[in-house]
Amino acid sequence: MQSLGAKLKALRAEKGLSQRRLAARAGVSNATVSLIESGRTDPSMGLMKRILDALGVSFAEFFAADSFVREKYFYRHGELATISDGPITYLQVGSDLSASQLQILYERYAPGADTGQSMLSHDAEEGGVILRGRLEVTVGDQSQVLSAGDAYRFPSRLPHRFRNVGSGECVLVSACTPPSF
Amino acid sequence: MQSLGAKLKALRAEKGLSQRRLAARAGVSNATVSLIESGRTDPSMGLMKRILDALGVSFAEFFAADSFVREKYFYRHGELATISDGPITYLQVGSDLSASQLQILYERYAPGADTGQSMLSHDAEEGGVILRGRLEVTVGDQSQVLSAGDAYRFPSRLPHRFRNVGSGECVLVSACTPPSF
DNA sequence: CGAAATTGTTGATGATATTCAACAATTCAA
DNA sequence: TTGAATTGTTGAATATCATCAACAATTTCG
Known part of the structure; x- marks a missing residue:
């Protein structure tokens, strides 16, 4: 110390x-x-x-x-895991975020889509608002199923997970602040 | 202790x-x-x-x-903090953002609602996704009318303005770093 | 059963933290 | 320059901590 x-x-x-x-x-x-x-x-x-x-x-x-x-x-790990395709579609607002402090995504989860446990270790924050469908959000040892109009927000350093538990597509808008220093 | x-x-x-x-x-x-x-x-x-x-x-x-x-x-829709500014209603994700770097808002513009010219001098960024209605966004000397699914994003230091030019309500989700209020 | 080991607790003592007051060095204003 | 206020630092006195040793209560094992 x-x-x-x-x-x-x-x-x-x-x-x-x-x-x-x-x-x-x-x-x-x-x-x-x-x-x-x-x-x-x-x-x-x-x-x-x-x-x-x-x-x-x-x-x-x-x-x-x-x-x-x-x-x-763990910062690099988190960075690499951020962008992936498959049953989840991310529509990023803006193209070059290299010098940016703010990332905004329009996300569409197919039924059953699951991010799995992700451990983003950078000092950032993220949050979002559910627009359609039912999304299970797990942060640390807490878990909630959110519906249209509900929202979430937490420090990215906590282990978290997103999963579409509804029968249809789930749509949300999310935001994330990359590390400021 | x-x-x-x-x-x-x-x-x-x-x-x-x-x-x-x-x-x-x-x-x-x-x-x-x-x-x-x-x-x-x-x-x-x-x-x-x-x-x-x-x-x-x-x-x-x-x-x-x-x-x-x-x-x-996690925040249920009814738990979102309401910040009213006349014909514009802001629903904020989270209540105390004093130690936060990220502000997320669910915004509802009545028909004709207008923020007027505003300029934030501090080094921040903001952006959003339109969910419903038609929003005219003016940044610097550029101006565009955005519809559902469209998005915007710019540095807050530029003078900017939002105006609902549609006949009905306009709804969007926005994010800002750091919080403006 | 009964002896030995282990549990958590407590009073007195030596060790140390905390305070009070005074110190020199610096800053600020007249 | 001068005086007053502020800075961070110490020596002596006091308050508190950390220890040693002994204590009763419980467990372990013969």
Whole structure:
């Protein structure tokens, strides 16, 4: 694990706060912030939580950077799996998305069409609105069957799956933001 | 910091370890594990890390559950947040997009509805697919009338305008990154 | 049954974190 | 320049943690 103090220091700088101002918000002493950032002390969980709260960052978010590197490894996999044919037809809005931040698709699923489990590891978001038919959407350990008018939206890093569980064709419009940095 | 002890206890039970055995692996005293699990002490970050290491779990993984549990991925049509702007109705997928990079809208234009000239200066992109009706889209000095199945897509920094030129309602699904409101 | 091992808990003690206050260095405004 | 405010850093005092050892309760096995 990278130096906890260095990480905190960087985060504080990012928010544009001084040690004293942060300490005041968190209800701790400025000396404590100084000692933590310089690695001269090993703060308690509760204290660290108060400081992170003052920065508007949860523990999960604070440590997300650690696993971010790992998620970046799967980035290519996700990219390659995105475009495929078969029983599913993707109509992409626009042709050259190489320098784009937004991808919009008009998707048509034949009856029974299934994307299978896909693990897109890039830091992106996606969502969509169902126009016709019945689509089973699975995200993580949650699963729902959506009908016309319903919608979904989730971080792409979560494992997800789409399956047409209706008797007819399923049509939807989806959007996805590729990684911004 | 309510259930840190409870969470650790559950995780330890899941791994089938006793307090003493876990303590031995982590190089801490069994009393410490007991005190943490019962919430009678506030352990230091370093100590907690040693314990989590002994359990084969990173900080990021340990806290990952917190941020994922609350997230909502599915929205019934009636749950879509309504943003009304006169003759134009926006149904937004998701309610709080403050930490989001993607906004998806289900839009309904009454006959004659017009957004007027608008220009977003920030670096964003937007696009959409027409589902019903006839929509005149003006971007820069270009203008087109789109019908069901047609689509558009452009950088938000360009001046643009939407107008329902059909006799009936116009419906579309749009996406924007980052959110404009 | 009964002895030995293992479970989780608790009080006293040494170790360490946290605070308070003062410090020099820097920035800002008069 | 001068004074006031802010920056991050330390020494001494206090509060808290982490440990050791002993405890009762339970399980294991002869």
